[in-house]
């Protein structure tokens with residue numbers, strides 16, 4: 267391996283412009299190595315320690331992706347089937363070929379995300395006489411490369427290699443693995459994508475221990491919030507792990523059950539209701555002291571007084587239950603700074619639920635709704651002044667939702683347009699009128715003396 271000994275242990279960063287000071291490459295020694303040694307791809311698959319520059323960045327049942335030992339361009343990655351097949355067209359059936367190309371694209375997207383480039387070259391080279399194992403090259407062309415140095419010129423080892431060290435290889439591999447959404451470890455097992463929700467506003471999939479959701483303009487602010495919650499020791503929210511190579515945010519998958527309407531019995535139990543209130547209180551308390559970045563973007567504008575960071579959509583369908591107990595909230599897309607009661611009122615509407623029994627036969631009768639509203643407020647430990655404005659806030663919250671839904675639908679958002687077409691906006695207005703009709707009953711239940719859960723401590 268004489269050709270490696272000449273290399274700078276600490277060369278320039280691999281993401282700079284195409285270096286003109288490429289190092290000469292001993293082509294004869296390279297030919298001896300690839301023709302005399304074992305199959306280099308099979309050696310990497312086997313984890314041969316002599317192949318330490320070939321840092322593995324991705325692996326599944328069928329494929330492996332690793333850094334090129336002899337990079338002619340910074341960020342050059344090879345993708346190969348694990349099985350020793352040689353001919354790019356003849357040795358793969360259509361399914362295996364398409365699967366390989368899907369992997370090439372996935373890895374290339376990660377390279378795009380990590381290494382600056384003005385073009386990505388994809389080629390399958392190799393030779394039946396030497397490096398025979400089928401492999402694809404992913405070669406990102408540095409921005410600003412002169413025309414004469416592009417295309418084959420940029421790829422030929424005869425034109426020299428970029429200076430390259432084990433440390434640089436390890437650093438680059440780590441960034442690529444992160445972009446591919448894998449854990450920090452060197453090997454990323456294949457995991458199938460399971461669609462968790464597909465028909466709503468977002469397509470959400472599970473990949474092993476993670477959830478992938480479309481990243482939005484507010485994702486950085488939400489991830490900062492989730493980082494804060496983790497640091498504060500609040501376990502009732504997923505941890506965030508940045509974004510994957512497909513522009514999706516990566517969050518921990520939280521095991522448990524997430525109910526939907528009509529709510530199952532366990533989600534209708536008083537323990538669940540009080541537990542959801544208590545969990546919301548713990549969440550709100552954990553957000554106190556969180557300082558959003560300057561100019562942070564949220565889905566909704568901050569709302570005064572910004573006592574806490576509202577979740578924005580606390581509901582059974584965004585609540586993970588284990589053994590009948592609410593343990594975590596998910597889907598923080600609608601989070602935004604605001605008053606506690608703004609979040610509590612909507613959560614109460616969803617968990618009690620405060621649906622008009624005239625339109626939702628599964629909803630409790632109004633006296634039972636009033637009792638359940640009290641259980642929820644006590645579970646939260648809602649303050650006296652917040653109790654006084656809870657029903658009014660719930661109605662304002664529903665009307666706000668209708669305005670938002672109609673605006674999004676008018677702006678061409680398909681999922682919201684479908685909700686409006688199905689008359690969801692009218693259901694919210696029906697429920698708002700129901701809450702208004704029975705406001706006195708609800709307020710009496712909230713304010714009467716009784717065995718409380720938590721003592722009212724919240725602002726208000």
Ligand SMILES: [Zn+2]
Nearest residue numbers: 305308350399
């Ligand atoms: Zn092989």
